[in-house]
Amino acid sequence: MPWRVAPSDGKNGHRPDPYHIWMSEVMLQQTTVAAVKDYFRKFVTRWATIDDLAAAQDADVMGAWAGLGYYARARNLLKCARVVSQDFGGVFPDTYEALLKLPGIGPYTAAAVASIAFDRRAVVLDGNVERVMARYYRVLDPLPASKEALRGLADGLTPDQRCGDYAQAVMDLGATICTPRSPACGICPWMADCAARLAGDAASLPRKTPKAAKPIRLGVAYVAQRSDGAVLLERRPDKGLLGGMLGWPGSVWTEAPPVAAPPFAADWQTLGEVRHTFTHFHLRLQVCLAKDVDTRLDLAAHNAEFTPRAAFSPGDLPTVMRKVWDLCQ
Structure with a gap:
């Protein structure tokens, strides 16, 4: 991993870069x-220090983040920088306590940075560690209710x-x-004392409370050329899903059939549908295209503007918006 420093380097005084x-x-x-x-390499090459990132334009950072998803992370990245x-x-x-006060840094990230970058004692609990603890101690209570118990067990081993x-x-x-799936218990350095391995049910842990089925939301995207x-x-808008990202004008995304909301009157042609899954719902977007539209349109009230083709990079769009563009080609 490009952000890692080997233990031998650490012994020689070469600490990981916070x-x-x-x-x-x-x-x-x-x-x-x-x-x-690849995203990590792109970011640290373009913005080599945190001061470089702090001085960056919001649009440049959001564009570079496009495709990685969960775009609130990019906004918090800038705020923290x-x-x-x-x-x-x-x-x-x-320290963990000071890191936790920074924008966009929660308990896991604060613990990871404190321990890995500064060698501070902190309990790092990601999904991998939760699974190891659940199996090693054979915790049968399902996640997420067992999370704090797993944190306590992880603390005891830190x-x-x-x-x-x-x-x-x-x-x-x-x-x-x-x-x-299929844990390699036979080569695990903790196999001798792993309670779930001894009980023969390691692969079934951790148990998880079933999630509710994701709803389907519908919308319309309008591509004008x-x-x-x-x-x-x-x-x-900065707040909300895909906040701060470029996209196509469109309707509100609802579970009911969408209400047509074109940015202006034109000969809109329906091309088909794109589908995309977010964390909490599935999205189905009807794609409408209008070509050779009036060049005199004033769209300031829509928070939209025409971008010259030479300045338009589909790679700066979030994934769902790139899918819309791909359908138009």
């Missing part, structure tokens, strides 16, 4: 390592020295050996 650890942990929330690696740059001289605080090495090791144990190729884009 900026890199924080960046990676924010990106890894609800997202796989495979998906994060600016607080660290302005209030802490570009240097991250080194050492006072080499805290960062331990935190990464136990997360890696869950990611590579104590996996959700001028004769010169310019496309109509709007910047979504």
